[in-house]
Amino acid sequence: MSLSPLRTSLSCLLLLAAACSNAVAGPSDAVAENPSSISAPGSVAQAPASPTTPSEDVGQVPTTPTPTDTETPTAEQPVATTPDPSASVCAPLSSLASLTGDLTTWLQTAPITAANSGGFKEPGGTELAAFEGAFRALLTEGPTAQVMQDLAGMGYGVSTFRNATGGGWLVVREQGLLSRGGGTFIINLFPARDLWLEAPHADSDEGTLRQTATQLVTLGARALLITGSNRCAVTTASPCSGTTSVCGTKGLRISDAAHYGNTFFTAAHRALRATYPDAIAASIHGMDAGDGPEAAVVSDGTSAPRPEALSNRLRDALNTHLVGTKKAFSCNAADDSGKHRDLCGTSNVQGRIDNGAADACFTEAAAASDRFVHLEQSATLRGTGASSKAVIQALADTVPCTLTGSGLGCQAVVAAQDCP
Ligand SMILES: [Zn+2]
Numbered sequence: 001m002s003l004s005p006l007r008t009s010l011s012c013l014l015l016l017a018a019a020c021s022n023a024v025a026g027p028s029d030a031v032a033e034n035p036s037s038i039s040a041p042g043s044v045a046q047a048p049a050s051p052t053t054p055s056e057d058v059g060q061v062p063t064t065p066t067p068t069d070t071e072t073p074t075a076e077q078p079v080a081t082t083p084d085p086s087a088s089v090c091a092p093l094s095s096l097a098s099l100t101g102d103l104t105t106w107l108q109t110a111p112i113t114a115a116n117s118g119g120f121k122e123p124g125g126t127e128l129a130a131f132e133g134a135f136r137a138l139l140t141e142g143p144t145a146q147v148m149q150d151l152a153g154m155g156y157g158v159s160t161f162r163n164a165t166g167g168g169w170l171v172v173r174e175q176g177l178l179s180r181g182g183g184t185f186i187i188n189l190f191p192a193r194d195l196w197l198e199a200p201h202a203d204s205d206e207g208t209l210r211q212t213a214t215q216l217v218t219l220g221a222r223a224l225l226i227t228g229s230n231r232c233a234v235t236t237a238s239p240c241s242g243t244t245s246v247c248g249t250k251g252l253r254i255s256d257a258a259h260y261g262n263t264f265f266t267a268a269h270r271a272l273r274a275t276y277p278d279a280i281a282a283s284i285h286g287m288d289a290g291d292g293p294e295a296a297v298v299s300d301g302t303s304a305p306r307p308e309a310l311s312n313r314l315r316d317a318l319n320t321h322l323v324g325t326k327k328a329f330s331c332n333a334a335d336d337s338g339k340h341r342d343l344c345g346t347s348n349v350q351g352r353i354d355n356g357a358a359d360a361c362f363t364e365a366a367a368a369s370d371r372f373v374h375l376e377q378s379a380t381l382r383g384t385g386a387s388s389k390a391v392i393q394a395l396a397d398t399v400p401c402t403l404t405g406s407g408l409g410c411q412a413v414v415a416a417q418d419c420p
Pocket of ligand 1: 201205284285286
């Protein structure tokens with residue numbers, strides 16, 4: 001059981017649930033954990049992972065302090081102690097490879113294989129389940145030796161990333177020569193909002209990689225999922241319902257992270273959803289707005305009108321901040337009749353998952369959960385000017401600060417935003 005205090009502390013770091021401080025203070029044997037028990041980088045053998053044998057189904061094992069992000073932690077409640085993070089919390093992170101710099105800038109070099117490059121290899125079914133399980137364990141337990149080993153077996157490694165200006169993230173990315181176009185996934189150690197971002201078309205929807213990387217850091221979102229392949233990287237057709245002619249021929253491809261479920265991208269999405277059932281996932285896209293009146297088209301993953309939809313709130317927030325004559329429209333507002341682009345994300349696989357579709361690949365969701373929002377944007381919004389800032393501001397307005405990290409308009413509760 002000597003591991004449990006470490007786990008507890010790390011979970012606190014990862015989850016930043018207000019209740020964590022209680023959990024840390026609780027166990028009387030909590031004092032002893034020292035960095036000495038942490039494996040050296042690259043060594044997986046000796047981590048004391050066994051006592052609480054993580055099974056596939058770790059979920060909420062009682063030994064782990066239940067992540068309480070679901071219970072709207074009151075923003076004022078201080079994370080009382082942030083118990084001396086130097087040794088117990090930061091040590092396991094320090095066993096990871098460490099990157100420093102500017103995360104937003106660095107992420108713009110995230111590897112994405114090119115169109116028609118053949119650069120997407122579908123993971124096997126057992127790998128997808130294993131990746132989802134490992135990613136989930138990473139979110140709940142941190143980078144334990146077991147997690148590191150499981151991910152390494154699928155070609156993935158985990159590093160820490162620290163900005164000079166503060167903040168800390170875990171970077172989950174393909175290692176070595178084994179790239180399968182699997183994607184790059186970032187977990188924020190100090191999130192402020194119960195929100196994560198997805199860039200399934202990070203390269204082809206030009207600007208959305210820079211945008212989402214900026215949003216992750218600026219908003220204090222929980223995570224960012226970046227595709228590892230251009231949507232047209234391979235010619236193999238995706239069996240999922242939906243259509244496009246963006247790849248030159250009609251039809252979806254399996255390298256399209258938004259339109260095929262058997263990807264590490266979708267496995268990471270499922271892990272995030274299982275861990276944070278109430279969080280909002282925002283899928284960020286770009287469209288050719290043509291001569292239409294749309295600066296943006298927002299949807300909840302369906303095209304059903306629903307006055308109280310999250311997408312309508314995001315639309316309103318966008319229209320508050322957008323400059324210029326073009327406006328944001330919602331797929332879920334009956335009165336948005338001026339919209340001529342029907343880009344409602346109803347075939348988006350991650351949206352279908354969040355909306356409880358019977359089969360995320362084959363069937364559209366009947367109703368929306370308000371946990372998923374799909375944003376299509378004109379090129380102007382995806383640029384670097386005032387309109388791009390309007391998008392960040394609108395997201396900030398729409399998703400409140402309910403966690404303890406720092407983010408735009410949030411009052412950070414956590415004292416230490418970095419490990420020494
Ligand atoms: Zn797109």
